[in-house]
Amino acid sequence: MSTSERPYHHGDLRAALLDAADRLLDAGGDGAVSLREVARQAGVSPTAAYRHFADKEALLAALATRHYGDFGRALAEAGSLNGMGAAYLRFALARPGRFRLIFGPLLARAAMHPELQAASAAAFATLRAAAASPEAALRAWGMVHGLAHLLLDGAIPVPDREAFIQRVLHREPEG
Amino acid sequence: MSTSERPYHHGDLRAALLDAADRLLDAGGDGAVSLREVARQAGVSPTAAYRHFADKEALLAALATRHYGDFGRALAEAGSLNGMGAAYLRFALARPGRFRLIFGPLLARAAMHPELQAASAAAFATLRAAAASPEAALRAWGMVHGLAHLLLDGAIPVPDREAFIQRVLHREPEG
DNA sequence: CTCGGATGTTGACATTGCTCACATGGGCCG
DNA sequence: CGGCCCATGTGAGCAATGTCAACATCCGAG
Numbered sequence: 001m002s003t004s005e006r007p008y009h010h011g012d013l014r015a016a017l018l019d020a021a022d023r024l025l026d027a028g029g030d031g032a033v034s035l036r037e038v039a040r041q042a043g044v045s046p047t048a049a050y051r052h053f054a055d056k057e058a059l060l061a062a063l064a065t066r067h068y069g070d071f072g073r074a075l076a077e078a079g080s081l082n083g084m085g086a087a088y089l090r091f092a093l094a095r096p097g098r099f100r101l102i103f104g105p106l107l108a109r110a111a112m113h114p115e116l117q118a119a120s121a122a123a124f125a126t127l128r129a130a131a132a133s134p135e136a137a138l139r140a141w142g143m144v145h146g147l148a149h150l151l152l153d154g155a156i157p158v159p160d161r162e163a164f165i166q167r168v169l170h171r172e173p174e175g
Numbered sequence: 176m177s178t179s180e181r182p183y184h185h186g187d188l189r190a191a192l193l194d195a196a197d198r199l200l201d202a203g204g205d206g207a208v209s210l211r212e213v214a215r216q217a218g219v220s221p222t223a224a225y226r227h228f229a230d231k232e233a234l235l236a237a238l239a240t241r242h243y244g245d246f247g248r249a250l251a252e253a254g255s256l257n258g259m260g261a262a263y264l265r266f267a268l269a270r271p272g273r274f275r276l277i278f279g280p281l282l283a284r285a286a287m288h289p290e291l292q293a294a295s296a297a298a299f300a301t302l303r304a305a306a307a308s309p310e311a312a313l314r315a316w317g318m319v320h321g322l323a324h325l326l327l328d329g330a331i332p333v334p335d336r337e338a339f340i341q342r343v344l345h346r347e348p349e350g
Numbered sequence: 351c352t353c354g355g356a357t358g359t360t361g362a363c364a365t366t367g368c369t370c371a372c373a374t375g376g377g378c379c380g
Numbered sequence: 381c382g383g384c385c386c387a388t389g390t391g392a393g394c395a396a397t398g399t400c401a402a403c404a405t406c407c408g409a410g
Contacts, residue, residue: 010357010358013357013358030280034396034397034398035397035398035399036396036397036398037397044358044359045358045359045360046359046360046397046398047358047359047360047398047399047400048357048358048359050399050400051356051357051358052357055398055399056397056398056399103324103325103328103330104328105204105205105328107328107329107330108327108328108329110329120330124330135342135343138322138331138343139318139343141321141325142317142318142319142320142321142322142325142343143314143317143318143321144317144321145317145320145321145322145324145325146316146317146318146319146320146321146322146323146324147313147317147320147321148321149278149320149321149324150278150316150317150320152283153278153279153280153282153283154282154283154285155278155282155295155299156313167310168310168313168314168317185388185389188388188389209365209366209367210366210367210368211365211366211367212366219389219390220389220390220391221366221367221390221391222367222368222369222389222390222391223388223389223390225368225369226387226388226389227388230367230368231366231367231368
């Protein structure tokens, strides 16, 4: 009987690596995702990941692409612009690692990762479509994005985050 | 003649290290600041920095503290809330490294660096004082902060940044 | 059945943050 | 003026990381 020894070939290592990276991202935040630890969690040698991703950035780009799906869906489910703002903040607060990843400096290099670019463009389009004007969309987007960062970085200490979301987003619609 | 040999004792290594770190921060962004490279630039051994800073984070905290001064002053010089918003965005776009540093994850650990905490509190107070209500301050702050991040991360591609600032900030004051 | 390319492994290198033991010499005490 | 102490700087070394090159294994096409 093969005592649960992994076969030499893993089966679906790519997905396993992404899953492991995901766990690390959620648990330890951005910097906790190291290629070697990801490989360790997947029960595989330190360099095995290079058969599936060009480098660490490519792994993270694939992860970000995966998460843009959930994010975009959460936005789309919220009907109003206000609802989208709340969904935006809730996503950021519930999954800081994912939020920081998909909006992190990686985005600047999205041109090198076509899938990432497409995924982010889709999410952005959802947001833009719900606003009255392009400028209004940018202002709303900027506001929730900035508040998310400030909250995550501890610049705005708030006891009850959900109450904060309600309070800061509840206002008469601007002309 | 002493061929420009450094004396064993540097004189003011602490300042020299901060200057070197500053150059690296401006040139290469966040990740380009390594203790060893900083020491190299200061012409000193790799571990000399530990005589002046507990660890890398302490160095960065000192650097952030230094930059909060400039930042706060830039905000204070702008009279109106709109002017402060523009100053906020201009600072972020002109010095991405400094902006990311002073608002980065380090801020969450500000409690461990009293000087940092004081410096950031002062800058925040300046911003808060210029707004009509606490909520309005948070919304305005969030907006410029978010736009700064989105611009720096390449999420909003704009050809002329100054024109963008004018356009997005120029609106009728909200009730 | 066999052989080639895809997938994993081993070993190595450079870099980084950090610790510990040691060297140096400037400034305070007598 | 002279000697000693401790702040300051040095060096070697450790563990971890990203990445590369050479090698091992095995699945599937012919």
